Amino acid sequence: xxxxxxxxxxxxxxxxxxxxxxxxxxxxxxxxxxxxxxxxxxxxxxxxxxxxxxxxxxxxxxxxxxxxxxxxxxxxxxxxxxxxxxxxxxxxxxxxxxxxxxxxxxxxx
Amino acid sequence: xxxxxxxxxxxxxxxxxxxxxxxxxxxxxxxxxxxxxxxxxxxxxxxxxxxxxxxxxxxxxxxxxxxxxxxxxxxxxxxxxxxxxxxxxxxxxxxxxxxxxxxxxxxxxxxxx
Numbered sequence: 001x002x003x004x005x006x007x008x009x010x011x012x013x014x015x016x017x018x019x020x021x022x023x024x025x026x027x028x029x030x031x032x033x034x035x036x037x038x039x040x041x042x043x044x045x046x047x048x049x050x051x052x053x054x055x056x057x058x059x060x061x062x063x064x065x066x067x068x069x070x071x072x073x074x075x076x077x078x079x080x081x082x083x084x085x086x087x088x089x090x091x092x093x094x095x096x097x098x099x100x101x102x103x104x105x106x107x108x109x
Numbered sequence: 110x111x112x113x114x115x116x117x118x119x120x121x122x123x124x125x126x127x128x129x130x131x132x133x134x135x136x137x138x139x140x141x142x143x144x145x146x147x148x149x150x151x152x153x154x155x156x157x158x159x160x161x162x163x164x165x166x167x168x169x170x171x172x173x174x175x176x177x178x179x180x181x182x183x184x185x186x187x188x189x190x191x192x193x194x195x196x197x198x199x200x201x202x203x204x205x206x207x208x209x210x211x212x213x214x215x216x217x218x219x220x221x222x
Contacts, residue, residue: 009149034209044152044199044213086151090209095140095159096167097209101151 002027004089004100012106013077021072021103023061023087031089033070034097035061038084047072047085057081077107111135113214115200121220122190130185130217132200140203141183142167142211143175145196152199158183190221 003026013019025031035047048056050063050070061072070087087100113134122128132141139160144152144167154167158177172194174186183202187194197218201211 006151032209043215044201046210049209088209095208096142096154096157097211098154098168099144099152101149 002031002089002091002098004087004098006085006087006100006103008103009101010104010106012108014108015079016076019072019074019077019081019105019107021085021087021105023070023072023100025068025070025087025089027068027089027091029092030065031091033061033063034088034090035059035070035072036086036088036099038086040083044086077105079107079109081105082107113200113202113212115198115214115217117217118215119218121222122187123222124191126190127186127188128190128219129187130198130200130219132183132185132202132214133181134183134200134202134212135181136202136204136212137180138202138212139180139205140208141177142201142203143173143183143185144199144201145169145194146199146216147196155185155198190219192221195219195221 005024033050037047038044059074086102088097116131142157143155153169156175161180176184200214203211
């Protein structure tokens with residue numbers, strides 16, 4: 001069975017510092033991976049997906065199949081980045097996401 | 110265009126009581142999902158539906174039932190609530206081509222005493 005691991009429950013950084021939210025997965029096939037974000041008092045929403053290879057709000061994530069990782073990075077954190085971040089995976093041919101346990105990012109002024 | 114809505118927003122139940130959570134979406138999405146969110150455990154899939162009249166079990170289906178009588182609605186039922194079902198429940202929907210891009214509702218906070 002597939003599994004998504006986010007080893008850090010809380011990550012606290014200062015404004016302007018680099019951020020890396022870790023995500024590791026276990027799945028023998030070729031998964032699709034996503035990052036979702038939940039800001040305070042807002043709905044969970046899709047941040048980015050590995051297929052798009054896009055940068056959203058300054059965040060990027062690269063799929064490393066060798067290390068089975070999909071870490072989320074941003075070079076300079078902003079206070080408005082403070083939120084709960086979830087990594088998620090979908091297996092080939094499946095119709096549902098598997099989420100990690102989430103990492104709370106706190107960006108201090 | 111309201112997206113995904115959930116009712117109620119909050120509820121307190123006594124052990125053994127029953128209730129139904131309603132999810133509605135106006136995006137004509139085929140797929141709908143129910144998750145529960147617990148501290149330290151992330152979101153876990155309870156049940157999902159890939160179309161009107163169909164349902165399937167997710168990761169944690171025990172103690173819950175669902176129905177999808179209309180395409181736009183997905184109901185989650187608790188027949189006999191237990192304290193272990195205290196959680197925040199989220200509904201989501203997606204279209205067939207974008208299963209990974211799910212649209213979430215605002216959540217229902219349920220407490221079972």
